[in-house]
Amino acid sequence: MKQLIGNLKGDKGIWSFVALLALFSFMPVFSASSNLAYLGHGTGNTLGYLVKHLGHIFFGFLIIFWVHKIPYQYFRSISKWLLPFVWVVLAITMIKGTVIGGANASRWLQIPFVGISFQPSTFAALVLFVFVARYLSKTREKPIDFLESLKELWLPVFITLLFILPSNFSTTALIFSMILMLAFIGKYPMKYIAVIVGSGIVFLTFFVLISKAFPDAKFFSRVRTWESRIENFSTDKPDEDDYQIEKAKIAIASGKIYGLGPGKSVQKNFLPQSSSDFIYAIIVEEYGLIGGLGVLSLYLLLLFRFVVASHIATTLFGKLVVIGLGFPMIFQAMINMAVAVELLPVTGQTLPLISSGGTSIWMTCIALGIIIGVTKKEEEIAQELKDTAKREEALQKLIDRELEEEHVLEEAYSIEDKAKNPMQAVLNK
Known part of the structure; x- marks a missing residue:
């Protein structure tokens, strides 16, 4: 043990x-x-x-x-290359996802020939957090250009969240809020964070409005669940x-x-x-x-x-x-x-x-x-x-010991010289 x-x-x-x-x-x-x-x-x-x-x-x-x-530095570059793979897996899950344990959302993916089901959104969150940490640490030494950060940071973030949102709003909200917290701690400018938050709200509103226009579309089926949960939380309507x-x-x-x-x-x-x-x-x-x-x-x-x-x-x-x-x-x-x-x-x-x-x-x-x-x-x-x-x-300590030994030898030589020339020592006095 x-x-x-x-x-x-x-x-x-x-x-x-x-x-x-x-x-x-x-x-x-x-x-x-x-x-x-x-x-x-x-x-x-x-x-x-x-x-x-x-x-x-x-x-x-x-x-x-x-x-x-x-070594944790290896994950710095791995996250960049894993992100496209994550998008492919999330897209497959969106199309062919299954229902597990009575959950009313197709957020699980069955691995062929293995019989194991997993939830890709959790893996996507893991990769995304490391990816954001990589970008923020890379740009710390120079001023952040907002347009450049939109392409290199926020576009991959929003693509990933877009794949997760239709089936799992709570996970999307958690990931987005944690990324904003990470950006704040990583000294990403607050004025840019405010723009990103506003853009996220506008996008979510647009997503809900489209779901209202196409209520029978499978892609927007979870929107009604979100609304009912919020409504049930704020009212006494049974559900x-x-x-x-x-x-x-x-x-x-x-x-x-x-x-x-x-x-x-x-x-x-x-x-x-x-x-x-x-x-x-x-x-x-x-x-x-x-x-x-x-x-x-x-x-x-x-x-x-x-x-x-x-x-x-x-x-x-x-x-x-x-x-x-x-x-x-x-x-x-x-x-x-x-x-x-x-x-x-x-x-x-x-x-x-x-x-x-x-x-x-x-x-x-x-x-x-x-x-x-x-x-x-x-x-x-x-x-x-x-x-x-x-x-x-x-x-x-070794140097001090050698210096001490050298000092002792010098004293010994001095005593020996005095013993050989006693008369010269008296005259010197």
Whole structure:
């Protein structure tokens, strides 16, 4: 075990909090997957879902280990070449996407001959954040030309978001807001950011208006879902999402301070997405306010380690990568928890590292691997400086010792000369 831990380089705090979240996830997923086990006249055996989640977590940690070994600077150029590939995958998903787990949006893509489904928008977000960090770090040394930045930065960003928007507005909004935050931290001029925000609002309004003109088009089918969710959030009109929120609120109220106990949730049998989108409600029901605040605290501690990692990074690209990959992870967790307590409309965002689902876990682990890779590089630099200081200190001690020995020899020669010429010494006095 010591040898295994010794091979884990980088920020040990990030490793620890990620491991705690992953370990904690097993009981809620095992408990909350009961409704999936009974779905479609199933046997009710949740062990298979637990084993599946275990496989996702285990492979996720292998991903973190492999990725954190790669020098993070390599991702700088990789992101540029991966972006066109991402557009192709998103376009295929838009045309041939499938429905998974009852989700009413074709946002999943089935990999042929493998039987694995994944959500390309999560991978697209990962690539896009690194791409934006690359551009901002590249242009830091010279004044930013707005027209040039439109072509090199914002055009790729808007193309990517255009592919994601029709099937997943919440993910599009999260990605766009995080990119704006990254641009602000990267010292992109505020007046240009204001223009981009305004352009985004105009584009979204135009998109909604077109959907009104063509209500039967499949491309705009999700617009009605967005409108109903916003309407249900602001009014008391009953709806499927309203049903989920009510069950989530009942679960949270039932948990009280200490909870009903592990595996004793009642509302897990009624919440359609109890093991993914609404798993936080099940956590509070079974582990109470203490468990809910504990999970929140782990995410906040992880956010603190991300801030520390970005602060100690010696390169601007390293700082922006940590912020661009770490902060969206925490904000996604906050959105998931806010939805469960009805602070936000239903968005479909999972709880990172806790909700079931291979794509979400693996993409989160890739991001964590890159972040830990940044901290590993800084540790290596610090260790090199420490080793250099030790070598310089050892060299200085050697020089001091040689000077001392030389001084002793000079004194010895002086005493010997005095002993050979005693009369000359008296005359000298």
